[in-house]
Amino acid sequence: MIIFDDEVVSVFSDYGIMLPIESCRARKIVDELGAGISSRHGRFPGPVLDIQHTLSLLGRTGNVINRYDIERVHSAAYVNALFSDNPDELLRELLNAYELIGADGKPNRYEPEMAVKPLSALFEKILAQCAGSYLACASALTTEPHFCYFLAGGNHHARYDTGAGFCLINEIIIAARKLQAEDGARIVWIIDVDVHKGCGSAELVSFIRDGLNPTPFETGRDILTLSIHMARGWPLDAESLRNAVPGRAPLLPSDVEIPVGEGEEPFYISLLEDGLHRLEWLTSSGCKPDIAIVVDGADTYEHDELLSSSLMRLSLDQCVERDMLVYNFLRSRNIPSAWIMAGGYGERAWEPPCRFLQTLGRGFI
Numbered sequence: 001m002i003i004f005d006d007e008v009v010s011v012f013s014d015y016g017i018m019l020p021i022e023s024c025r026a027r028k029i030v031d032e033l034g035a036g037i038s039s040r041h042g043r044f045p046g047p048v049l050d051i052q053h054t055l056s057l058l059g060r061t062g063n064v065i066n067r068y069d070i071e072r073v074h075s076a077a078y079v080n081a082l083f084s085d086n087p088d089e090l091l092r093e094l095l096n097a098y099e100l101i102g103a104d105g106k107p108n109r110y111e112p113e114m115a116v117k118p119l120s121a122l123f124e125k126i127l128a129q130c131a132g133s134y135l136a137c138a139s140a141l142t143t144e145p146h147f148c149y150f151l152a153g154g155n156h157h158a159r160y161d162t163g164a165g166f167c168l169i170n171e172i173i174i175a176a177r178k179l180q181a182e183d184g185a186r187i188v189w190i191i192d193v194d195v196h197k198g199c200g201s202a203e204l205v206s207f208i209r210d211g212l213n214p215t216p217f218e219t220g221r222d223i224l225t226l227s228i229h230m231a232r233g234w235p236l237d238a239e240s241l242r243n244a245v246p247g248r249a250p251l252l253p254s255d256v257e258i259p260v261g262e263g264e265e266p267f268y269i270s271l272l273e274d275g276l277h278r279l280e281w282l283t284s285s286g287c288k289p290d291i292a293i294v295v296d297g298a299d300t301y302e303h304d305e306l307l308s309s310s311l312m313r314l315s316l317d318q319c320v321e322r323d324m325l326v327y328n329f330l331r332s333r334n335i336p337s338a339w340i341m342a343g344g345y346g347e348r349a350w351e352p353p354c355r356f357l358q359t360l361g362r363g364f365i
């Protein structure tokens, strides 16, 4: 099943944020998949539902993500700022997370005079995306074929007490912990193939395990993280590390950390395959994960237009081979999977996830 909802897609220029993100990327994928239905190779796995229909399918109503879901993951001070009665506090955190003010104090990729909506309204979209990621997990757990692809989301950089890298809250870990709190899952794998290191997810899980987050894992519950990413470049570039907030933890490794250097694209698939086996090996024997959340960034693609993704250049075939490797690894072990579209920038960013879903569709006929 696929979750697609125009309402959760952020049109960043509406808020004066100037990023090379195609707001119609998800729509393009759905159109391409739909156009292929009548062809021999065009089917995709299951129906395309919006958030409301997904809620109905799961027998749920009301707000999916509430403040308490975020408090399980982020610091109390940070959550207080996001929900403060003083709108300046939320604004400050949004400006920081989206890097809209440069080191010189001037707007960076931010043209507020072009905005048609207040920046603070972006928070509602972010919460809706968080709901979509959680619902993708809930659908994958309860609905055949135990596979759900959410055509949005992927905010994996938000850290314990701050947003970062266009991510205000870490919806990946929020979704995982909510599943655990509701007894939907005990062990969750995060398989993050976005080109940028899943730094926020690694930190948040580490803080929970180490007791720095006051809400510990309940007995028998854990989240294990894998991240395969550019060995250099944001957030691992010298400038980002130098600008780290004093007193903040350095970037922490995922449980399985796979940095891929420039020119190592030919080894990408074998590195990932080895990493998946290490992830399985790290998971306590007899504790098969109940679900895997795949952060399926397409910014590994050679045609990606974001400057900070330029140090890895996978071909379209390699992107699809990557996704099929993860899919088949999980499928062969009967592990449900929720796929979150995550990064992907520029006019051709729709191609990797679309080709992956088309490839899957052939298998589901």
Ligand SMILES: [Zn+2]
Binding pocket: 194, 195, 196, 297, 299, 343, 344
């Ligand atoms: Zn990315």
